[in-house]
Amino acid sequence: MSNRPLSTIFGITKSSIRRAVSTVRHAFMRGFVPLYLGIDSVTRESLINEHTKPLEKKLFGNQEERLILDLDGTYIYINKSNNFQFQRRSFSLHKGRPLVKPMVVVTTTGHFLTIVGPYMSDGKNNDAAILNHMLKTNIDDIRGLLREGDVFVVDRGFRVALPLLKDLGINAEMPAIMQKGEKQLTTGEANASRLVTKIRWVVESANARIKRFKYLDHVMPNSQLPFIGDFVRIVCAISNKYFSPLSSPDQVEQDELIAEKMLQQNEKENELKMLVEEKGLARKKTIWRPIEDCEVQGFPRLSDEQLSELTLGVYQLRLSSSYMQEHTTGNCDIKVHVHEKSLISAKLQSRHTSSRRYMLWIRHSEDMVESWYCQCKTGSRVVGMCSHIAAVVWFLSAGRYQQKESLGVRDWGKYLSDASAIRVDDSSSSESDSEVF
Template sequence: MPRIPRPRCVGCNKVVGNIGQRYINNGLLKLYVSARIQKRIDSTSLICHGCRLKLMRWHHEVEDQINEFISNENSIKNDDDTDEMDIQMENNSKYTQTTENMESIKILVDRCSNDQRSCIVCGEKNANNRTRLDDYNRNMLFMKKGVYVSPGARCCGDHFYQDELSYEAIHQIVPYTSEFVWFNSNEIQKMMNDFRTLLQCQRGLDFDNNASLGDEAYYNITGLQKDQFNDLLNQLQSMRNSKLRSARVALAVFLAKFRLGLSNRVLATIFCLKDKRTISKLINQVRQALKTDFVPHHIGFNHIDRQSVIDHHQTAVATALLATNSNQLCVVMDGTYLPIQKSSNHPFQRRTYSMHKHKNLVKPMIITATDGYILSVFGPFLADGHNNDASIIKHIMRNDDQGITSWLHDDDIIIVDRGFRDAVSAMEELGLCVEIPAFLKGKRQFSTQEANRTRAITKNRWIIESVNEKIKEWNYFNHLHNSSLQYLPDDLDIVCALHNAFRQPIMKDPMNGIELAKIMLEQIEKENELEKLLMQISDDKKHTGGRNYQIKQSKSYINEHLQPSFLDENELEFIVELCNQHTDLLRVRFHSRHSNTKHHTATVQFDDNQDQPIQAWYCTCASGSRTVGCCVHITAILWHMGVNRGEVNVNLHPLSAARLLGYVDDSNSHLEIDDNDDESNNIDD
């Protein structure tokens, strides 16, 4: 029986199996194979899979040249035809030629990778949740980023938010290469329509479009990062979208009002809303939602128990310096001032006018843990002389506001400043321990024990000053309208709850500083030996301590103490006095920053033979005899002698004190006129 020949590929003459064989047909494949083997072939010839792939690769490489060749051929053909036509036919042919040439255009663009197996954002391959980008997202990316994405490109589902590429994903995409891409008229028309739609939907602050704003923009406008904003929105279960606005926009308007302190009229313009009444309505709706769904979980004595505060929010420094046992709670109390509008109601104006600040104010009372976590806010209270810190805290304790007396236990420690002096006995009657800085009581200087104990208190009390500053970063509180006073208690609770929930804690690690506390405890009962020595040699001087704050202030004392040298006026010298009888002592006389006639003499005892050469210090200022740290005057000596002389001259800084004085005129300085010059001028005349 004769053997039937197996079919072979017309391109490579290899045997073609039943699966891989395909007819060549008429078209570009037939032309390509004929040119390659230089033979005329029939359309019924077979071709293998390998030869077809070679054609596809070749066609991809020369596609631009082929399109250009076809375009040129059409142009030449049209030119030949116009030579045989009359004027009207010539115009028609030119119009036809222009239309045909404009059907496709080649543009040099930056594009992403054409690999459909990888994500165009992160480059991850074979991800399970990859989706194909639609034309809208491709055109949006091209308009916002200038990067062309080929049809069929894929992206991980994590990079989408509500079916659109997120803001972070758009800015994470980088071009893969630059090349010429052909666009036909339909593609260009569709892109223009998408661009028009995007521009029409674009608003100044579009919080509904998650891709329009980044983390920095969210923080600058609302005071929260984008993730924090979304978290807060998810907690507001009572907020619903309406026909006029979404819950996202309503929350953004509220936070922008507090963060920026703008008027309702300006907010309506920025957020493209109807008028200021719409803004006022939105703010009231969000305020009620926050008060119901958010505030009770983040502020107030009911949201956290006393033991949790001790375990998670009490610093090791407070426990070591002030507490006698580990179960004692330490809290800090202080009042702060919020300026309000001057009222036409005379009684209200008198009751809110502060003789201390010389402004119309209201005064909330804030209670925090020693790491800066806000426990509760009381008030606001009036700001006249009948509503000082002492009277406010006595009012709170006697009325048991928010259940404070039942929340606090016996022997719990209340850290306050000297303004609470008249309320100490009232708090002690309730079984509380009050830590308050010492008073001079007619003395010129604190004793060493008083100064050291005061330093231990202020070491833990500074945290509430920082909290007050954080609250006033919300510009809404910089100047309150009287019409908003009825909402002020809720507004204070909301801002303090936001601080607890989303702001970084002021003391990131409450357990940090235990080594410093041990050093302070070792020094707290120690006598100032240098003070005794100076008294013995009849040199009336005393001494204090400090840390970062003193370093900042010491630079001002150093700049004032520096004087031109007698040898070279361009050189500055720091005058230091040495003792003839005791060669291990040096002292510096500093001008008081409050009085031109007052000086403070700071003395340091040193030993060059020791690893720690500074042995003791003493200053004549009010708290100069303490041994826990040192005062600003001692800090100025140590800073200049040990550090400042090796740094750049601070007087060269554009904001130095020496330069600042030159920017402001002095009415006491007069131009001296020489009488002899006037007489000589008259004679000449």
């Protein structure tokens, strides 16, 4: 709410509202934020022992006393400025609107370590440039906290900063980047990327926690620009003090089992991919049938726990019902072909591009799903599986035994008009009207 309605509700002047908010903000920044946010608020030993999960320690820490941190920039939207120079520096080509960028540094449990910025949002202030600025100027004495061998988990936007991290002895874990002309990551690259995304989600969820506070989720007036950094830090300190961890560090046995399985799978090659390429299965003539009409003999029936063990997470399984909803109530059929008793192929619509479909292959026995391969960018991995394979596996092993209404995906498009949908009688009536005129 702006100061005007607040002044009406409390029966005081707008200047009194401004002074009250300023007083509370200063009180937070003096007596609360330093206790629960910032490098001085926590020790390195506490970050490693209390705010780092065993899963991440086993995947990237080699069980040593290494600090593992997730970094990402978040966005606070602002109004367009009348100052043209500032308007250009605060306009993000990526988002297509004016904004400022705080850099968020969290542990693998979602504990906010520090907030840097906010920064401008033009091309000179991308994530890599911000990280370079943080380390070279030693903001908040961050280099005093770091030791050689520590790990930064980052996304592809930080790739330009990798040489500096290497010079400082910091290991950077980042999803693989496809080279120009390539259509798919290799099995090794896709596997390594899955190890990163397994823990990368924490910083995205931490950013979402910031936006739970509606004041920071809306477009902020430019008059509040001097205080955005304080508001973000106050929100993060509140989260550290009162919110539960995004990922619990206490599931030691379960995390170690998952990490051990992921590391074992990471060393394997995708044998089904090699079989598909060797026999040219993608070019062979196939008889495609709707997945509901195709009799897939001997496909195992799996529980939610067994499916989660295959996908090594829940994200792909959450997308499965959406893929099936588009098939059951939409116009995008999922086609299946049975090559032999234990090998099937399927053709699935991309959820991003209407003109793109992906082919995938699944080998199974009566008790388990043994191997898989998809033609999408990350479909060759054996550490977990892509969402296309997960959708087909989920439907054949569990979804087809449920009622369609249990998918839980609503079609909001039925409440909107579609200008591309023109009936034949509408088209003929419009032609006759044009003849009259």
